[in-house]
Amino acid sequence: MLELLIPQASTFAGDIDFVIELIFWIVLFWWALTQGAFCWLMFRFRRKDGVKAEYIDGSETYPKKVITWAHMAVLVFDVVIVVYAVQVWHNVKITLPPAEQTVRVIGQQWAWTFVHPGPDGELDTADDIAMNDELHLQVNTLYHYKLESKDVLHSLSIPAFRLKQDAIPGRVITGWFETTKTGDYLFQCTEICGIGHALMPARVLIETPEQHAAWMAANSPVSVAAQAPQAPVAVALGAPVQE
Amino acid sequence: MAESIPASHGDHEVGHHEEQGFVSKYLLSTDHKVIAMQYMFTGMAMAVIGGFFAYAFRMQLAFPGMDVPGWGLVTPNDYNALVTNHGAIMIFWVAMPVLIAAFGNYLIPLMVGCDDMVFPRLNRLSYQIFLLSAIVLMASFFVYGGAFGGAWTMYPPLSAKAEYSLTQLGSTIFVLAVALEFVAFLMGGINFITTAMNSRAPGMKLYDVPMVVWMIVVASILFMASVGPLIAGAIMLLFDQNLGTAFFDPDRAGDPILWQHLFWFFGHPEVYVVLLPATGIVAEVITTFSRKKLLAYRTILYTVFGTGVLSFTVWAHHQFVAGIDPRMAHVFTVTTLLISVPIAEMMFVYIGTLYGGSIQYTTPMLWALGFLVTFLIGGVTGIFLGASGADIYFHDTYFVLAHFHYTFFPIAIIGTFAGVTYWFPKMFGRMMNETLGKIHFWGTFIPFNAIFLPLFYLGVAGQHRRIYDYSAFPELAQYQDIRVFATSALLVMLAFQVVFLWNFFHSMFRGEKAGANPWKANSLEWAAPSPPPHGNFPDGLPECHRGPYEFSHPDREEDYWPQNQPA
Numbered sequence: 001m002l003e004l005l006i007p008q009a010s011t012f013a014g015d016i017d018f019v020i021e022l023i024f025w026i027v028l029f030w031w032a033l034t035q036g037a038f039c040w041l042m043f044r045f046r047r048k049d050g051v052k053a054e055y056i057d058g059s060e061t062y063p064k065k066v067i068t069w070a071h072m073a074v075l076v077f078d079v080v081i082v083v084y085a086v087q088v089w090h091n092v093k094i095t096l097p098p099a100e101q102t103v104r105v106i107g108q109q110w111a112w113t114f115v116h117p118g119p120d121g122e123l124d125t126a127d128d129i130a131m132n133d134e135l136h137l138q139v140n141t142l143y144h145y146k147l148e149s150k151d152v153l154h155s156l157s158i159p160a161f162r163l164k165q166d167a168i169p170g171r172v173i174t175g176w177f178e179t180t181k182t183g184d185y186l187f188q189c190t191e192i193c194g195i196g197h198a199l200m201p202a203r204v205l206i207e208t209p210e211q212h213a214a215w216m217a218a219n220s221p222v223s224v225a226a227q228a229p230q231a232p233v234a235v236a237l238g239a240p241v242q243e
Numbered sequence: 244m245a246e247s248i249p250a251s252h253g254d255h256e257v258g259h260h261e262e263q264g265f266v267s268k269y270l271l272s273t274d275h276k277v278i279a280m281q282y283m284f285t286g287m288a289m290a291v292i293g294g295f296f297a298y299a300f301r302m303q304l305a306f307p308g309m310d311v312p313g314w315g316l317v318t319p320n321d322y323n324a325l326v327t328n329h330g331a332i333m334i335f336w337v338a339m340p341v342l343i344a345a346f347g348n349y350l351i352p353l354m355v356g357c358d359d360m361v362f363p364r365l366n367r368l369s370y371q372i373f374l375l376s377a378i379v380l381m382a383s384f385f386v387y388g389g390a391f392g393g394a395w396t397m398y399p400p401l402s403a404k405a406e407y408s409l410t411q412l413g414s415t416i417f418v419l420a421v422a423l424e425f426v427a428f429l430m431g432g433i434n435f436i437t438t439a440m441n442s443r444a445p446g447m448k449l450y451d452v453p454m455v456v457w458m459i460v461v462a463s464i465l466f467m468a469s470v471g472p473l474i475a476g477a478i479m480l481l482f483d484q485n486l487g488t489a490f491f492d493p494d495r496a497g498d499p500i501l502w503q504h505l506f507w508f509f510g511h512p513e514v515y516v517v518l519l520p521a522t523g524i525v526a527e528v529i530t531t532f533s534r535k536k537l538l539a540y541r542t543i544l545y546t547v548f549g550t551g552v553l554s555f556t557v558w559a560h561h562q563f564v565a566g567i568d569p570r571m572a573h574v575f576t577v578t579t580l581l582i583s584v585p586i587a588e589m590m591f592v593y594i595g596t597l598y599g600g601s602i603q604y605t606t607p608m609l610w611a612l613g614f615l616v617t618f619l620i621g622g623v624t625g626i627f628l629g630a631s632g633a634d635i636y637f638h639d640t641y642f643v644l645a646h647f648h649y650t651f652f653p654i655a656i657i658g659t660f661a662g663v664t665y666w667f668p669k670m671f672g673r674m675m676n677e678t679l680g681k682i683h684f685w686g687t688f689i690p691f692n693a694i695f696l697p698l699f700y701l702g703v704a705g706q707h708r709r710i711y712d713y714s715a716f717p718e719l720a721q722y723q724d725i726r727v728f729a730t731s732a733l734l735v736m737l738a739f740q741v742v743f744l745w746n747f748f749h750s751m752f753r754g755e756k757a758g759a760n761p762w763k764a765n766s767l768e769w770a771a772p773s774p775p776p777h778g779n780f781p782d783g784l785p786e787c788h789r790g791p792y793e794f795s796h797p798d799r800e801e802d803y804w805p806q807n808q809p810a
Binding site: 002005006015016019020023024026027030031034035037038041042045046047048051052053054055056057058063064066067070071074075078081082084085086087088089090092093094109151152153155157159162163164165166167168169170171173186188189190191192193194195196197198199201 | 319320323392393394398400401404407408409493494499500533534535536538539540541542563564565566569570572573576577580581583584587588590591592594595597598599600601602603604612615616619620623624626627630631632633635636637638639640703704705707708709710711712713715716717718719794795796797802
């Protein structure tokens with residue numbers, strides 16, 4: 001249902017959609033039941049001349065039974081929702097499967113910096129590729145992200161992954177996702193971060209292994225440095241290299 | 244309990260409340276009704292301002308870059324300030340003063356049958372501090388740098404450091420205004436609880452107290468128990484802003500998450516603080532106009548207590564993805580979904596009360612039923628957000644925004660209109676115009692749904708909050724038609740409020756005279772003349788003989804049985 005509006009591009013997107021749809025149907029059932037009963041009562045018991053309202057003083061057992069039944073049913077549905085929601089939450093936010101690649105995501109007023117491991121596959125080495133507002137990922141790969149902020153709260157949000165995590169200055173928050181589909185997806189900042197909050201759109205580009213390798217070769221600081229020998233190699237981290 | 248009261252109650256000289264001059268009657272008044280009106284009119288004025296802000300930023304969303312008539316160009320800074328202050332005003336300066344302070348002040352002494360609040364001077368001080376807080380808040384729009392724009396939740400470090408927010412004075416003034424406002428309501432809360440518990444009319448047992456009084460009392464208890472951490476937090480934030488402390492500064496070992504806990508530990512009970520008085524008003528209105536006894540008085544009372552206790556255990560569902568330990572989400576998912584049980588039960592009881600009734604569709608009744616319809620949608624959509632797994636996607640999207648407008652609008656606007664139209668004859672001694680009242684109801688109810696139902700859709704489509712212009716987001720820019728539609732509905736809704744204002748002020752002076760009890764209701768306020776004079780009950784304080792909802796009793800010819808009428 002949800003994928004008609006927003007593509008699913010991570011392994012857990014489908015799980016989260018399942019929880020949302022499960023809640024949707026449960027809630028729709030309760031809403032329709034309650035609203036239906038409500039409308040019927042409003043119509044059935046409208047004022048008619050000469051008809052006095054009933055006096056129900058609370059000693060009758062029938063209304064109590066109805067309410068007790070509804071009470072129990074709400075509780076049962078709550079348990080069902082909790083079970084599924086907690087499972088998905090556990091999977092997405094608590095477990096941390098081993099990473100194939102790790103990227104660093106740094107929020108600041110008002111831009112994102114994405115630090116990709118270079119050809120050596122390791123972060124914090126000379127061949128890291130830092131980019132503004134573009135996160136390049138390889139399809140069918142399990143990534144860890146290390147989320148940081150330089151100033152205020154920001155929030156990493158990738159709707160196509162159904163993923164969201166606030167960035168907190170002074171902390172490094174580690175999480176994971178696994179890409180499933182190539183494409184160009186939206187990356188948002190969803191925590192208000194000052195007057196430029198609306199100016200932080202970024203893109204997530206999920207590429208095939210070949211495309212990714214080509215992009216890496218073209219952007220690796222080593223190869224960039226080879227073309228321009230006077231540029232210091234270590235520039236990568238401080239000053240993001242574009243395209 | 245009630246038997247021990249009459250000593251002071253009976254001895255009190257009712258005739259001691261003499262006529263007063265203008266200054267002592269209005270500016271320095273200690274009369275609970277005058278203070279209630281002051282709260283109500285201040286709240287209404289703030290609602291006009293908050294509504295105007297909504298108009299300005301909705302226009303910007305529908306037509307980005309447009310010169311909004313009455314405001315001008317909405318810059319990103321303006322947009323943030325408008326959104327921030329719209330939220331803060333509507334909750335702290337409209338819902339709180341009107342629902343708790345105005346109705347609490349007006350109704351509690353009248354409904355429990357006494358002549359005034361137990362601490363009248365504290366009551367006056369409470370209003371004066373509240374007024375000061377409103378003036379302080381509005382002043383922030385006129386200082387250098389402009390008003391604070393870091394959202395009504397004031398998350399540091401954005402709110403704590405001027406170099407991030409760019410509004411040094413605005414941030415300080417905002418926090419100060421909020422803290423002052425809390426101080427005002429602490430005083431009010433003490434008064435409401437003490438008056439309702441100690442000044443009940445002879446014979447009025449705890450289970451004879453009208454539901455709205457109970458609800459305001461429980462709301463005041465919730466407020467007073469939850470606000471302490473936030474006042475402390477606000478002072479810490481003021482120190483961080485101005486005195487160089489580092490409570491919330493991560494660069495110097497402070498913790499920004501601490502603020503979120505302090506804020507939401509107050510912030511979530513606050514939802515119930517404003518919800519309960521509104522549901523109390525609805526209880527009075529639906530029983531009166533369906534001529535039915537409340538289906539299960541004690542059940543509602545216990546669900547209110549249950550909700551109150553549970554409301555202190557759910558706050559971190561606002562912080563699921565904020566960087567708290569993710570295992571905490573399990574606990575808060577369970578407690579959050581658990582709170583749906585008492586609230587659902589309360590809804591069932593209200594709806595069940597209609598069964599066997601004789602429903603009169605007067606304006607107050609339309610508002611009360613409208614409350615149930617809209618709040619039901621607000622309630623069920625909350626389940627998505629309370630369930631941790633689903634909240635990962637919905638957090639900070641328009642789905643959240645639509646959800647809480649479906650809870651707060653019924654509370655603060657629909658509930659208030661139900662109360663105002665119901666007690667208007669008591670307040671001013673005249674009836675409001677029913678036709679205009681119904682036009683106003685439909686002109687508010689339909690556009691309200693037209694504004695916020697589409698916003699659920701935008702939220703599901705991934706639209707995130709507090710963005711002044713979506714054109715930089717190609718996936719979201721395509722929904723511009725929906726934004727224009729929602730804004731148009733808002734304009735229609737705002738236009739219909741003119742009908743209310745005209746009806747309100749016209750009826751105040753020209754309306755048809757109302758007797759003491761125009762709705763044939765039972766509770767004690769209807770035993771006083773309309774409007775009640777200073778001292779409330781000129782013929783002596785009433786005694787209470789039965790519960791407040793004895794409608795359509797089979798032994799009686801008439802379908803109501805006032806609480807003060809001897810058997």
